[in-house]
Amino acid sequence: MHRRRVTPIFLKLSDLRKGAQVLGFVVLNLGFTAALKTGIVCPALFCYACPLAMFACPFGTLQHFVVLAAVPLLAGGTIGLYTTLLGRAFCGWFCPFGTVQDIIGKLNSKKLRVSNFPWMKFVVLGAALVAAYVTTETVFCRFCPSGSLFAAFPYVFMNAPSPIPAGIWVHVATFLVVVFGVLLIERVWCRYLCPVGAIFGPFNKVSFLSMKVDLSACGDCKQCLRACPMGIDNVEAIGSSTDCTRCGKCIEACRKGLIRYGMWLAKSDIEVPKSPT
Amino acid sequence: MDAVLLSGISRLALALLLLSIPLRASVSILLSPGTPAPDFTLPDIDGGSFTLSEQRGTVILLDFFFIECSSCKVALPDVKQLLADFPSGFRIVSITIEPGDTEAKLKQYRGQEGIAWTILRDTLQMYSSSYSVSVAPTFYVIDAIGVVRFVKTGGIDVYEILRPQIAYLIDPRPATQLTAQLSATTVEAGSTVTVSGSITPPIGGGTVSVRVTRPDSTTTDLSATIGSGGSYSGSFLADKEGSWKVKAIFAGDAAHQPSESAELELVVKPSIPWLLIGGGVVVIALVAGTVWYFILRKPPRTGEPPPPPPTAMEPLGIPPAPVPTRSLQLFSTAATFAPVALLGVSAAAIVFGADQYAWIQVYVRVLCTTCIGVG
Numbered sequence: 258m259h260r261r262r263v264t265p266i267f268l269k270l271s272d273l274r275k276g277a278q279v280l281g282f283v284v285l286n287l288g289f290t291a292a293l294k295t296g297i298v299c300p301a302l303f304c305y306a307c308p309l310a311m312f313a314c315p316f317g318t319l320q321h322f323v324v325l326a327a328v329p330l331l332a333g334g335t336i337g338l339y340t341t342l343l344g345r346a347f348c349g350w351f352c353p354f355g356t357v358q359d360i361i362g363k364l365n366s367k368k369l370r371v372s373n374f375p376w377m378k379f380v381v382l383g384a385a386l387v388a389a390y391v392t393t394e395t396v397f398c399r400f401c402p403s404g405s406l407f408a409a410f411p412y413v414f415m416n417a418p419s420p421i422p423a424g425i426w427v428h429v430a431t432f433l434v435v436v437f438g439v440l441l442i443e444r445v446w447c448r449y450l451c452p453v454g455a456i457f458g459p460f461n462k463v464s465f466l467s468m469k470v471d472l473s474a475c476g477d478c479k480q481c482l483r484a485c486p487m488g489i490d491n492v493e494a495i496g497s498s499t500d501c502t503r504c505g506k507c508i509e510a511c512r513k514g515l516i517r518y519g520m521w522l523a524k525s526d527i528e529v530p531k532s533p534t
Numbered sequence: 535m536d537a538v539l540l541s542g543i544s545r546l547a548l549a550l551l552l553l554s555i556p557l558r559a560s561v562s563i564l565l566s567p568g569t570p571a572p573d574f575t576l577p578d579i580d581g582g583s584f585t586l587s588e589q590r591g592t593v594i595l596l597d598f599f600f601i602e603c604s605s606c607k608v609a610l611p612d613v614k615q616l617l618a619d620f621p622s623g624f625r626i627v628s629i630t631i632e633p634g635d636t637e638a639k640l641k642q643y644r645g646q647e648g649i650a651w652t653i654l655r656d657t658l659q660m661y662s663s664s665y666s667v668s669v670a671p672t673f674y675v676i677d678a679i680g681v682v683r684f685v686k687t688g689g690i691d692v693y694e695i696l697r698p699q700i701a702y703l704i705d706p707r708p709a710t711q712l713t714a715q716l717s718a719t720t721v722e723a724g725s726t727v728t729v730s731g732s733i734t735p736p737i738g739g740g741t742v743s744v745r746v747t748r749p750d751s752t753t754t755d756l757s758a759t760i761g762s763g764g765s766y767s768g769s770f771l772a773d774k775e776g777s778w779k780v781k782a783i784f785a786g787d788a789a790h791q792p793s794e795s796a797e798l799e800l801v802v803k804p805s806i807p808w809l810l811i812g813g814g815v816v817v818i819a820l821v822a823g824t825v826w827y828f829i830l831r832k833p834p835r836t837g838e839p840p841p842p843p844p845t846a847m848e849p850l851g852i853p854p855a856p857v858p859t860r861s862l863q864l865f866s867t868a869a870t871f872a873p874v875a876l877l878g879v880s881a882a883a884i885v886f887g888a889d890q891y892a893w894i895q896v897y898v899r900v901l902c903t904t905c906i907g908v909g
Contacts, residue, residue, distance in 0.1 A: 288898065296804070296895030306902040313894045317905065321897060330887025332894065337880030341873050342822075398905035409906040424907020463872045521873055 270505045274350055278359070281351035287311040298332045300339040301352035302453045304401065306408035308415065316452050317398055320389040336456060344464035345457040348447055349486075349504030354403040355447055358439045359486075365440045373448060373488045375458075375499050382455040399424060402446065405432035443486040448500060458499030468496025468503060469519040476513070484510035564666050564685050571596075571676045572664035576629065576654040579640045584627060584654055587680065593624045593703045595696070596674040598661050600632035601643050603670045609689035610647055616693060616700060617651060623678075623704045626651040631661040631670060677703045707791045710734065712742065714782040714795035721772050723802050728769045729756075731782055736764025737790060743783045744768045749776025749802075758782075775804040803892035 268276075285303045288294040288311035299312030315336050322329035339347060348355050362368070385397035398404050405428035412418075413425055438445035447454050470492060482490060484506040489498050495507055495516060508516045565571070571594075575585040586594070597613060599606035617626055628651065630640060640653050661667040665674065673696060675684040684699040686692065701709065714731035721727055729744050737760055744756040758768035772778060778800040786792030 291899055294895065294898040296891040296893070296898065298894065304905060305898045306905040310898055313898050317902070318894055318897060321893075327890075328887075329890070330883045331890040332887075334880045334883025334885075334887055337876060337883065341876040341880055395902070395905060398902065399907055401905070404905050408902075412901075412906050422907060426907075428907050460876075463876060465873050465877075 270509055274504060277350040278353075278356040281347075282353045282356055285309075285311060285353055296331075298335040300336070300347035300457075302354050302401070302403045302451060303352070304398070304404040304408040306398075306404065306412075308408075308411050310407070314403075315456065316385070317395055319456075320385065320395040320397060323386050323389045324393045324395065326390075340457050340460035341464055343466045344461040344503060345454060345499070345501060346464075346466060346503040348451075348454055348457065349502030352447075352453075354406070355444065355502070357406060358435075358444050358446060361436055361439045362443050362486075368443050369441050371442055371488065373490065373500055377449045378451055378455040378458070378499075381450050382452040385452050397452065399427060400431045402428075402432045402435040404428065443488070444502075447502065448487055454502075455499070458501075461499060461501055461503075462497050465521040466503065467519040467521075468501065468507075469517050470495050471515040474513060475515055478512070480510045480512065481507035481516060564672070564687075565674065565682045567683055567685065569682045571674065571680050571682050572660065573680075574658060574660050574664070576657060576660075579637045579644070579653050579655065584652055586676070589625065590680060591623075591678050593620075593678055593700055594674075594676040595624070595626045595700065596665075596676065597626060597628040598631050598656075598665070598667045598672045598674075599628055599670055600630050601635050601639060602632070605689035606671045607647070607689075609671050609692045610649070612689075612691075612693035612696075614648070614650075616696060619697060620700060620704055624700060627654060628652070629654045629656050629661065631656050631667060675699050675703065701791075705791050707786070707789055708735065709791045710737070710784055710786070710793040712782050712784050712793045712795045714744070714780065714798060716780060716798050716800055719799065720801045720803065723773060723775045723804055725772050725802075726769050727772050727780075727800060728767055729758075729780055729782065729798075730765065730767035731795060732763070732765045733760055733784055733793070734764060735790075736760070736762065737784075737787070738762040738764070740784065740787060740790075742766045742768075743785065744770075745781045745783055746770050747779040747781075749774055749778060772800060772802045775802045778802055803889075804895060 281301060285299055285301065286307070286309040288307075288309050293311050295312060297312050298315045298318055300315065302316065303312070303314055304310065305313045305317055313332075315332060318332045319329055322332065388396040409425055409428040410432075413421060418425075435446050442448070472492060475492060477492075479492075481492065481495065485495075486504060486506060487498075487500040487502055489495060489500055491498075495501060496503065503518075505518070508514075508518070571586060573585070573587040575583055577583050595613075595616065597606075597609075613626060617624070628649070630653065633656075635643075635655065637655070640655070643649070644653060665672075669687040671687070671689055671692075673684075673686045673692065674682055675686075675696060677683045683703055684696070686695055711734045712731065713733075714729055717728040717730070718725075731742075733740070733742065739762075740760040742758045742760055744758055746754045746756065748754070754770065756768040756770055758766040760766045766782075780798045780800055782795040784790075784793045
């Protein structure tokens with residue numbers, strides 16, 4: 258049961274993805290005047306302390322509501338809306354910090370293939386929320402490398418504080434750690450540490466957008482797994498794993514065109530061969 | 535005999551005279567209300583002079599004090615408040631009764647205590663001669679035609695006691711009290727807000743002006759007619775987000791003094807851009823649908839033979855898939871519709887949490903010093 262290799266009509270999938278990533282970078286940075294600074298939560302790890310931020314960071318907002326001991330109805334509903342529609346696709350197609358990791362990662366073509374620890378990002382998520390509740394401040398933001406890049410560094414350039422506060426050096430350190438990590442392991446932040454990915458990830462199993470894998474004709478060449486920037490090591494987990502960012506690199510890598518995007522009500526046709534008993 | 539008598543009489547007279555000095559001091563009688571205030575001209579500490587009779591048309595508060603008088607210092611805040619309450623038609627004149635209070639000392643005292651009114655030196659000693667002052671401080675309230683209207687001694691309750699006296703002299707009309715309240719203290723931009731309140735005594739048919747100060751400091755005055763019971767109300771459109779100030783003002787009439795209500799604050803939150811959000815969702819849906827249909831959709835098979843049936847593997851010993859039970863079918867159906875349920879829950883959360891939009895907007899607008907590590 259061979260399927261047509263999925264290739265877009267006008268552009269390759271990778272070109273579409275890069276275009277979407279550029280669009281995400283631009284859209285999130287449109288808040289250069291107060292009138293454009295909205296109260297909408299964005300589907301990406303992007304610091305709302307950024308001078309150009311147009312939207313609110315989902316995890317920063319959640320921390321604020323934890324500190325206030327209030328139910329984040331609007332933020333939760335918005336995140337639910339995003340993820341029910343597209344799952345964790347925003348990480349692969351929209352998040353500016355993911356884009357930055359992709360760019361930095363290109364500096365080293367020989368990266369390590371290491372195991373995934375899907376639970377690790379959930380530990381980070383839980384610890385950050387507990388820390389926010391206990392300390393009544395957004396503790397995670399003090400270490401967030403996205404905040405380093407998009408808010409702390411611009412703040413230093415715009416205000417030239419002297420001496421530079423210790424908190425800024427913490428941001429420098431965490432950002433350098435992530436840069437070093439990304440040079441060794443692709444999308445290291447998204448894989449192991451991103452709390453937004455931890456929130457979005459479980460929705461991969463129930464979102465309208467899905468990934469369909471035709472395993473009946475799979476030759477087990479593992480080209481799709483080798484192409485996966487998130488280090489998924491099981492073909493059956495493509496699309497449904499909490500690590501999958503639905504970037505589509507596996508679709509491009511599959512020579513037989515067995516992987517494709519799917520939509521709701523058609524997702525049950527993910528074909529899994531029945532093994533002999 | 536005569537000499538002895540004369541000597542006795544003269545001694546008695548001397549004794550009576552000596553006794554009369556403290557007696558006179560202890561029973562010195564202050565000027566009574568209704569008495570014309572004795573005129574005087576005294577030098578002020580800046581080289582000028584002050585003549586009481588030249589102040590006709592102005593209510594004068596004469597304050598007899600001296601620098602080292604602790605009660606006088608106690609009274610100073612009250613005196614300052616009186617000046618603040620009556621910026622026109624009223625003047626305070628402090629007169630030091632201590633000759634040792636030199637110009638230099640008085641200037642230093644004025645600077646230390648922040649005194650913003652005239653200070654005179656009583657070079658004529660008139661405090662004891664014409665004004666019979668024996669206590670410091672002593673306050674004489676003199677009306678606009680130069681008649682003593684009220685006298686108070688001591689530094690306690692100066693403001694509470696003197697204010698109504700001065701207010702009456704400046705404006706003898708009955709005082710009014712105006713209250714105001716808002717229909718809501720926090721509204722969304724585009725909402726109509728009602729200001730209501732009452733005036734005491736009720737002045738039916740009068741007009742209250744409601745001054746609305748917008749976040750950009752522009753003001754608008756609304757006119758509201760006072761009903762027979764003294765109540766009034768007026769409405770305005772809160773069309774701009776930010777902090778608004780609202781105050782009701784009664785300008786007064788021939789029989790009543792003007793009054794103002796307390797300043798009320800109205801917080802106007804940004805309106806939720808439902809149109810923008812709805813339009814965005816529609817556009818995203820259209821784009822997503824177009825991309826899916828033209829780029830990602832599996833094209834219909836044309837002329838291709840149907841794939842071989844999976845039963846071809848049965849001879850290898852693979853059993854057919856078990857028939858799902860009814861409960862499993864129900865669970866599968868429920869799971870299939872999970873995205874719809876989640877979408878509904880998310881939409882409900884957004885609707886019920888819509889008032890949190892302004893909270894989150896603050897996070898985007900205000901620099902989070904904690905987030906960037908400088909706070």
